Amino acid sequence: DTAVSQTPKYLVTQMGNDKSIKCEQNLGHDTMYWYKQDSKKFLKIMFSYNNKELIINETVPNRFSPKSPDKAHLNLHINSLELGDSAVYFCASSQEGLAFYNEQFFGPGTRLTVL
Amino acid sequence: QKEVEQNSGPLSVPEGAIASLNCTYSDRGSQSFFWYRQYSGKSPELIMFIYSNGDKEDGRFTAQLNKASQYVSLLIRDSQPSDSATYLCAVNAPGAGSYQLTFGKGTKLSVIP
Numbered sequence: 001d002t003a004v005s006q007t008p009k010y011l012v013t014q015m016g017n018d019k020s021i022k023c024e025q026n027l028g029h030d031t032m033y034w035y036k037q038d039s040k041k042f043l044k045i046m047f048s049y050n051n052k053e054l055i056i057n058e059t060v061p062n063r064f065s066p067k068s069p070d071k072a073h074l075n076l077h078i079n080s081l082e083l084g085d086s087a088v089y090f091c092a093s094s095q096e097g098l099a100f101y102n103e104q105f106f107g108p109g110t111r112l113t114v115l
Numbered sequence: 116q117k118e119v120e121q122n123s124g125p126l127s128v129p130e131g132a133i134a135s136l137n138c139t140y141s142d143r144g145s146q147s148f149f150w151y152r153q154y155s156g157k158s159p160e161l162i163m164f165i166y167s168n169g170d171k172e173d174g175r176f177t178a179q180l181n182k183a184s185q186y187v188s189l190l191i192r193d194s195q196p197s198d199s200a201t202y203l204c205a206v207n208a209p210g211a212g213s214y215q216l217t218f219g220k221g222t223k224l225s226v227i228p
Contacts, residue, residue: 033215041201043159043218055215090158102207103149104216106158 003027004107006091012113013081021076021110023091032074033092033104034066043090049074078112086114117142119206121219129227134191136222138204141185148180148187149205149216159203163189194226 004025013019025032031050037043047066048055054066063079078085088109094102118141128134136150147166151159165171165178165187177190187206191198204219 040220041153042220043203045215045217048215103161103164106160109158 004091004093004105006089006107006110008110009108010111010113012115014115015081015083017081018077018079019081019112020078021089021091021112023074023076023107025072025091025093025105025107027093027095027105029093029095029105030071031094031102032068032071033094034074034076035090035092035106037088037090037109039087046076047074081112081114083114086112088112117145117206117208117217119204119217119219121202121204121222123220124223125225126222127225127227128194130194130196132194134194134198134224134226136189136191136202136204136224138187138189138219139185140187140204140206140217142206142208142217143182143185145185145206145208147207148178149207150176150178150189151203151205151218153201153203153221155200191224194224196226196228199224199226 007022033048034046035043046057046060049068065077068074088111090109091107092104094104120139150163152162153159163176163178165180168180171178175192179188201221201223203221205216
């Protein structure tokens with residue numbers, strides 16, 4: 001009955017590799033997000049995506065690309081991994097259309113370590 | 116550039132005391148304000164939200180909002196060791212196509228038994 005799930009929970013890889021993180025939500029929400037939390041615990045939005053629109057945070061390198069096969073899934077693909085990509089990546093979802101209140105539900109996170 | 120500022124702490128309070136967590140934000144267009152709690156190694160979870168000036172109480176938690184001063188706070192009464200966590204302030208402002216949350220860097224709270 002997990003609301004927002006992510007796989008894998010841990011990901012250790014070498015520089016230069018390409019990897020993907022998967023996210024699924026069973027809440028029926030129509031908006032999903034990817035956040036990056038660095039070693040200092042700063043949680044920063046990377047992307048938000050709903051049926052209508054992908055919002056790209058322009059500070060995110062284009063090596064990062066979100067892919068949404070349907071509204072319950074939002075995967076994150078990362079090309080040419082760099083040391084600075086090491087962080088915890090959180091997926092979240094919310095129900096758009098509730099005006100200014102959109103509680104976001106977070107997945108358990110994926111800890112990415114780039115060696 | 117939307118900014119949300121929090122004192123990173125750590126903030127240490129004795130068990131049973133009131134913990135006061137503060138947050139300021141830069142975007143006057145911000146409409147709603149959230150407090151998330153994050154235990155070490157876990158994901159953030161929502162504990163309070165507020166969108167009107169004044170106080171909002173939920174159990175031991177009280178959120179306070181002052182839009183004129185661009186200030187939001189969280190009070191935790193009768194603090195318990197289980198309240199020890201990082202508290203993230205988040206601000207919701209209309210953005211391009213979606214309402215997005217901007218998070219502060221969090222305040223680490225330690226409740227001492």
